[in-house]
Amino acid sequence: MLETTFHDYTFQSPLMNASGVHCMSAEQLDELANSKAGTFVTKSVTKKKRQGNPEPRYYETNLGSINSMGLPNLGFDYYLDYLDKRQKMTSTPVFFSVASMSMQDNIETLKKLEDSNFRGFTELNLSCPNVLGKPQVAYDFDMTEKILTEVFSFFTKPLGVKLPPYFDIAHFDQMATILNKFPLTFVNSINSVGNGLIINPEKEQVVIKPKEGFGGIGGQYIKPTALANVRAFYVRLNPSIQIIGTGGITSGLDAFEHILCGASMLQIGTQLYKEGPKVFARISDELTTIMKTKGYTDIQQFQGKLKTLE
Numbered sequence: 284m285l286e287t288t289f290h291d292y293t294f295q296s297p298l299m300n301a302s303g304v305h306c307m308s309a310e311q312l313d314e315l316a317n318s319k320a321g322t323f324v325t326k327s328v329t330k331k332k333r334q335g336n337p338e339p340r341y342y343e344t345n346l347g348s349i350n351s352m353g354l355p356n357l358g359f360d361y362y363l364d365y366l367d368k369r370q371k372m373t374s375t376p377v378f379f380s381v382a383s384m385s386m387q388d389n390i391e392t393l394k395k396l397e398d399s400n401f402r403g404f405t406e407l408n409l410s411c412p413n414v415l416g417k418p419q420v421a422y423d424f425d426m427t428e429k430i431l432t433e434v435f436s437f438f439t440k441p442l443g444v445k446l447p448p449y450f451d452i453a454h455f456d457q458m459a460t461i462l463n464k465f466p467l468t469f470v471n472s473i474n475s476v477g478n479g480l481i482i483n484p485e486k487e488q489v490v491i492k493p494k495e496g497f498g499g500i501g502g503q504y505i506k507p508t509a510l511a512n513v514r515a516f517y518v519r520l521n522p523s524i525q526i527i528g529t530g531g532i533t534s535g536l537d538a539f540e541h542i543l544c545g546a547s548m549l550q551i552g553t554q555l556y557k558e559g560p561k562v563f564a565r566i567s568d569e570l571t572t573i574m575k576t577k578g579y580t581d582i583q584q585f586q587g588k589l590k591t592l593e
């Protein structure tokens with residue numbers, strides 16, 4: 284019912300976590316593996332372990348969340364060891380997220396991953412900071428093309444990119460033109476909506492410590508932006524590049540909408556943070572019920588089939 288084919292593998296469910304949520308430690312990753320999620324992605328890893336930003340660095344409201352974590356993670360080797368052990372036990376491919384505070388570090392990490400016996404999917408987080416004063420890599424089209432050219436000069440394993448939201452049709456066009464030049468396995472759209480601000484009006488104060496309270500927004504706040512980005516890339520990219528839909532998925536209905544826009548896999552962040560891994564069973568059941576009500580027996584029957592008003 285919920286099977287979804289992604290590259291050369293068929294997952295039993297399209298649902299998985301969004302990088303950064305419930306995926307820092309082996310214990311958390313084990314909980315994801317033992318949940319109803321189809322697979323999981325690690326927290327974006329950097330060469331060495333990082334503490335991340337001072338707390339509070341995550342805050343949630345009933346409509347979503349704000350975060351400025353600062354890439355806390357246990358370092359590349361920790362996750363590679365963990366996945367090495369897992370690969371000996373199960374054949375379900377998982378996702379290894381790579382980010383860094385510099386693109387050079389990313390290249391080094393990807394070279395180590397290429398030379399390792401990791402057999403899953405690699406998600407390159409392009410929301411990384413660029414040189415100071417310039418926008419993040421994914422908002423710098425020349426830098427994006429330069430990085431992907433270098434990556435694909437040596438990386439042969441299945442790789443996709445995690446993108447921030449775009450808000451201009453010309454940017455969808457420019458980014459899709461660049462992405463279509465590369466043998467990408469997938470594009471994951473979207474990362475949190477950058478540099479939002481949530482305020483506590485009683486205290487007349489921001490709610491997170493880093494960046495004077497500015498942070499990435501997730502949850503219900505961002506679903507319309509997420510759906511637009513999933514749709515925009517689905518209609519523009521080569522069909523060989525599949526779309527992972529991320530952003531604002533709190534229910535089976537939200538999941539259905541992302542698939543209608545063209546998503547093959549679905550990542551859940553804020554709602555997983557709020558509800559824990561049981562969220563995957565709930566959303567799977569809700570999505571299954573919706574499909575049955577509409578007479579669908581599998582996802583491919585409605586995937587990408589969003590209608591416009593003629």
Ligand SMILES: CC(C)(C)CCc1c(C(=O)O)[nH]c(=O)[nH]c1=O
Nearest residue numbers: 351352353354410411412475499
């Ligand atoms: C924002 C970066 C720290 C450069 C990357 C890691 C990241 C973070 C984070 O670790 O703060 N939070 C997000 O919502 N998305 C991200 O991609």
